[in-house]
Amino acid sequence: MIPIGLMFHHFRDGGRHLAGQGAISADQFDALLDAYADRILCAREWRERRLRGDLTSGEICLTFDDGLLCQYDVALPVLQARGLTAFWFPYTGPLAGAPDRLEIYRYFRTLCFPDVDAFYAAFDGFWNGTRWRRRILKGLSDFNPGNYLSEYPFYSEGDRKFRFIRDRILGREAFAEVMDSLIDTYPFDPAQARRNLWMDRRQLRALHEDGHIVGLHSHTHPTRITDQPFDEQKWEIDTNAEWLEKTTGDAPDCIAYPCGDYDGRLLAYLDARGIRIGFQSRLNDASDPMEVPRLDHVLAMDSLNETSIAKGP
Ligand SMILES: [Zn+2]
Numbered sequence: 001m002i003p004i005g006l007m008f009h010h011f012r013d014g015g016r017h018l019a020g021q022g023a024i025s026a027d028q029f030d031a032l033l034d035a036y037a038d039r040i041l042c043a044r045e046w047r048e049r050r051l052r053g054d055l056t057s058g059e060i061c062l063t064f065d066d067g068l069l070c071q072y073d074v075a076l077p078v079l080q081a082r083g084l085t086a087f088w089f090p091y092t093g094p095l096a097g098a099p100d101r102l103e104i105y106r107y108f109r110t111l112c113f114p115d116v117d118a119f120y121a122a123f124d125g126f127w128n129g130t131r132w133r134r135r136i137l138k139g140l141s142d143f144n145p146g147n148y149l150s151e152y153p154f155y156s157e158g159d160r161k162f163r164f165i166r167d168r169i170l171g172r173e174a175f176a177e178v179m180d181s182l183i184d185t186y187p188f189d190p191a192q193a194r195r196n197l198w199m200d201r202r203q204l205r206a207l208h209e210d211g212h213i214v215g216l217h218s219h220t221h222p223t224r225i226t227d228q229p230f231d232e233q234k235w236e237i238d239t240n241a242e243w244l245e246k247t248t249g250d251a252p253d254c255i256a257y258p259c260g261d262y263d264g265r266l267l268a269y270l271d272a273r274g275i276r277i278g279f280q281s282r283l284n285d286a287s288d289p290m291e292v293p294r295l296d297h298v299l300a301m302d303s304l305n306e307t308s309i310a311k312g313p
Contacts, residue, residue, distance in 0.1 A: 001058030002287055003050055005087065005279050006036065007256075007294040008064050011074035016196055020110035022298050026074050032300055033082060036060060042085040043213040047254070050289055051276060062086035063279060063294060065217060065256055066103065067094065072199050076207075087279070088207055089217035089256035092243035094198040100221045105179050107193045112186050120158045126182045127165070132174060139169030151282055154298050167223050201247045208248035215254030216240050216275065226263045233266055237273065256294075257281070 010023035017023070024032075033040065039060050041049070046061035048054075062079070064071045067090025079086060093100055113119040127136055143164050145157045155163070166175045183190070208214050219239040222228060228236075237255075244252045253276045257266075260281025267290055270278065278290040286293055 001056070002285060002293065003046075003055035003059055003061075004283065005061045005063040005292055005294040006032075006040075006297060006300060007279070007281065008062065008071065008075065008297045009066060010068065011070040013070070013074050017070035017074060018107070018110045020106060021116050023070070024297065024301065026078050028301065029075055030078050032297065033062075033078065033084070036300075040084060042083075042211065043087050044085065044211060047213060047277060050292070060295075063089065063256060065089045066091060066100075066221070067199050067204070067217070068103075069197055069199050069203075072203050072207075085210065085212045087213045087215055087254060087256070088204070089215050089254075089279070090199065090204060090244075091217045091219060091221040091258065092240050093220045094194070095201055095243055095247070096219070096239075098220065099194050099198065101176050101179070102221065102223070103197055104190050104193050105183075107197060108179075108183055108186070108188050108190075111193075112188055117156075117158055120162055123162065123178075123182065126185075127178050130178055130181065132170060132178060135174075136165055136169050139165070152296075154296070154302070172222070204244075204247050205249075208250065213254060214244055214248055215252045215256065215277075216244065217256050218258040219243070221258045222261075223259045224261050225258055226261050226266060230265065234269060237270065241273070253277070255279070 008029075010020055011017060011029065012019040012023040012025055014025075039058060041059045041061055043061055046055070046059065049059070062084065064075065064086055067088070071088070091100060109116065109119040113122065127133060140161075143161060145160045148160050148164050149155055170178065204214055216237060217240065218225060218236040220236065222236065225233055225236060241252055251274070253274055255270060255275050255277075256279040262278065267278070270290070276289060277292060279292045279294050280286065281294060281296070283293045283295055
């Protein structure tokens with residue numbers, strides 16, 4: 001059995017941390033850990049044994065992407081009660097005062113709309129009245145929801161269309177222009193959102209000191225890092241590494257690729273920087289320690305409701 005990671009993003013608590021798409025509660029998290037209990041290792045043990053090629057029975061590790069405060073507030077106490085440690089992969093833009101807009105947008109969507117489809121409807125209605133209308137309509141003529149992001153089976157057709165417009169038609173800057181104008185039409189405070197969204201340096205340092213592993217996830221979290229000029233890719237990695245080392249006192253030696261995106265050139269650069277373990281964002285049968293497959297917690301939750309959980313991938 002190939003060793004994999006379980007991948008977590010959003011948690012909810014009925015208060016400060018909202019119940020957005022895919023967000024799970026402490027109780028749901030606890031039940032998921034129960035289901036995998038005999039296979040979960042602490043992060044440092046998992047890392048050492050993975051590097052030795054010594055994980056032969058499908059032992060898994062727990063991973064938390066994006067440095068989200070909801071993970072620290074909701075998931076960490078559950079881990080502590082079980083004596084478990086995990087991998088944490090924060091992007092560091094928010095620490096430097098440059099928060100990721102995508103996360104702010106997600107928060108906006110959760111706070112201001114009853115569900116994600118209501119947001120998609122508002123988004124579609126809004127861009128129709130912007131200068132990007134023709135470009136989007138033209139781009140959508142090439143969109144086939146059956147082919148786009150088909151490796152992520154849990155995305156709805158609306159999810160796929162939204163991501164196609166965001167990543168393939170508009171790109172980062174134009175998408176931000178559309179979203180920021182949309183947000184301006186709602187009573188929403190991005191600064192308040194920022195304070196609720198990300199861990200600070202003190203919290204990241206505490207994780208490291210408690211035996212967790214804090215690794216790379218880029219500085220600004222590009223959705224397709226390998227589309228960027230290589231100098232910018234290196235800057236993403238180097239800046240992220242500097243912030244983490246400044247925060248924990250140790251140079252990181254693991255990475256979770258932002259949005260699961262990497263290629264041979266990026267791998268060679270990471271290797272030269274001493275990065276030893278890399279995590280993908282999906283399951284496959286890759287066996288290299290720089291391409292560790294991960295099971296998204298959304299899929300893990302689904303299989304929890306079926307009977308196949310003990311089998312794993
Ligand atoms: Zn991420």
